[in-house]
Amino acid sequence: MSLVDLESLAARVPDGSRLAMPPDNSLPSVALAKALIRRGVRGLRLVGVPTSGFATDILVGAGCVAEVETSAVSLGEAGFAPRFSAALKAGEIEMKDATCPAIHTMLQASEKGVPFMPLRGIIGSDILAHRPDWRVMDNPFAESGDPIVLLPALQPDFGVFHAVMADAKGNVWLGRKRECATIAHASKASLVTVERVVEGDFLADETLAPGCISATYIDGIAIAERGARPVALLDEYRMDTAYISDYARMAKSAEGFREWLAIHVFETRAAAAE
Numbered sequence: 001m002s003l004v005d006l007e008s009l010a011a012r013v014p015d016g017s018r019l020a021m022p023p024d025n026s027l028p029s030v031a032l033a034k035a036l037i038r039r040g041v042r043g044l045r046l047v048g049v050p051t052s053g054f055a056t057d058i059l060v061g062a063g064c065v066a067e068v069e070t071s072a073v074s075l076g077e078a079g080f081a082p083r084f085s086a087a088l089k090a091g092e093i094e095m096k097d098a099t100c101p102a103i104h105t106m107l108q109a110s111e112k113g114v115p116f117m118p119l120r121g122i123i124g125s126d127i128l129a130h131r132p133d134w135r136v137m138d139n140p141f142a143e144s145g146d147p148i149v150l151l152p153a154l155q156p157d158f159g160v161f162h163a164v165m166a167d168a169k170g171n172v173w174l175g176r177k178r179e180c181a182t183i184a185h186a187s188k189a190s191l192v193t194v195e196r197v198v199e200g201d202f203l204a205d206e207t208l209a210p211g212c213i214s215a216t217y218i219d220g221i222a223i224a225e226r227g228a229r230p231v232a233l234l235d236e237y238r239m240d241t242a243y244i245s246d247y248a249r250m251a252k253s254a255e256g257f258r259e260w261l262a263i264h265v266f267e268t269r270a271a272a273a274e
Contacts, residue, residue, distance in 0.1 A: 051071055054244065101119060116151060158190065171202040
C-alpha cells in the first residue's frame with residue numbers, strides 16, 4: 001500500500017492535470033483540495049462527477065483551475081458557488097457544459113476500455129451546439145432514421161476522493177456511494193484520503209467487499225481525519241451547514257475569499273504543525 005502524508009499526496013498532481021471529483025453528497029476530498037491549494041498547483045481541469053461543489057469552488061477561487069467539465073456547480077442550500085460564478089463571468093476559466101448522464105457515460109466508456117458510448121436524451125437540447133466533441137449519427141441497427149449521440153471516452157489523469165477507511169492491503173471502503181468506483185476505474189490513477197487505516201482485507205469480508213474498491217485501482221492513500229468536512233461522510237459525520245454558510249458569505253468577494261483561505265487553508269495548517 002502506498003501510504004503517504006497529505007502534502008506528499010498533493011505533490012503527485014502536476015500542473016494541468018485532469019481531476020475527476022465526486023459531488024458534495026458522495027465523498028469529495030476537501031482535505032486534498034486544500035493541500036493542492038497550499039501546493040500552488042495551476043491549470044487543473046476538473047471533472048465533476050456528475051456535479052461539482054465545495055472543493056471545486058475553493059480550487060477555482062485559489063486560481064488553481066483552468067477548466068471545469070460538469071453538469072452543475074453549487075453549494076446546495078447555501079446557493080451558487082461564488083468563486084466559480086465570479087471566475088466564469090470574468091472569463092478566467094473555461095466551462096464545458098455536460099449533463100449528469102453524459103458525465104457518467106463518458107467515464108463508463110473509459111472504464112470499459114471503449115473509445116465512445118451512445119446516449120439518448122440529449123438530442124433537441126442546446127448543449128449539443130456547445131459540445132462539438134459529441135457526435136450525432138443514425139443508429140446503424142434501426143430500419144429507419146433513429147439519431148443517437150456518441151460521447152467520447154473520458155479518462156481523467158487522477159480520480160480524487162475521500163473514504164471512510166483503507167485496509168492494510170490498500171483496498172478502500174466506500175460503503176454505499178458508488179460514483180467513486182466509476183471514477184477509480186476510469187482514471188489513470190486514483191489518490192484517496194481516508195479517515196483511518198485498519199488491519200485485514202476488505203475483499204475477504206462478505207459484508208465489506210461490496211462497498212470496496214480494490215487496491216488495483218488505488219495509487220496513493222493519505223490519512224486525513226474529517227477529510228470530507230464540511231460535507232457529510234456516510235454515517236461518520238454530518239454536513240457542517242454553518243461552515244458552508246460562513247464560507248458562502250465570505251467568498252462572495254475576492255477579498256473575503258482570501259481571508260477565508262488564510263484562516264481555513266493556510267493558518268489552520270500552520271497551527272496544527274506547531
